[in-house]
Amino acid sequence: MKVQEKRRQYRASIPGPGQASSQRKYDQAMSGRDPQAAIAAKCLDCMHWQRGRIAACPIVCCPLWPYRPFARVETPEAPGTSRRRKKPKNRPRAKPSARRRAAHPKRAKRRPKG
Numbered sequence: 001m002k003v004q005e006k007r008r009q010y011r012a013s014i015p016g017p018g019q020a021s022s023q024r025k026y027d028q029a030m031s032g033r034d035p036q037a038a039i040a041a042k043c044l045d046c047m048h049w050q051r052g053r054i055a056a057c058p059i060v061c062c063p064l065w066p067y068r069p070f071a072r073v074e075t076p077e078a079p080g081t082s083r084r085r086k087k088p089k090n091r092p093r094a095k096p097s098a099r100r101r102a103a104h105p106k107r108a109k110r111r112p113k114g
Helices: 003-012 019-031 035-046 051-055 098-103
Strands: none
Touching (some): 019 035, 035 051
16 A cells, blocks of 8 residues: 555544544645644644643653643643742842933822922
């Protein structure tokens, strides 16, 4: 059996309510021009063509797991790391200059006396 025929049969066997969109994603992936479509098609194939299951993918050792499409969940961070920048303690705040106070419309009313 030729490769093209196998691909046509596989494309026709894609199940589910979103069959047409899944088939389009498969076609984009097989064109070789869109790597994101290839990742999406592989993830859809792995999760039996159900988009909702990709977000809850339990296969964290998969090399494509950090690049999963349709998942709004951020990848977990290593313990002890934080993305939030910590503020230094006991650092005096710099006061805005008179020029900056005058340029800001709300602060222009509160000019210091003197």
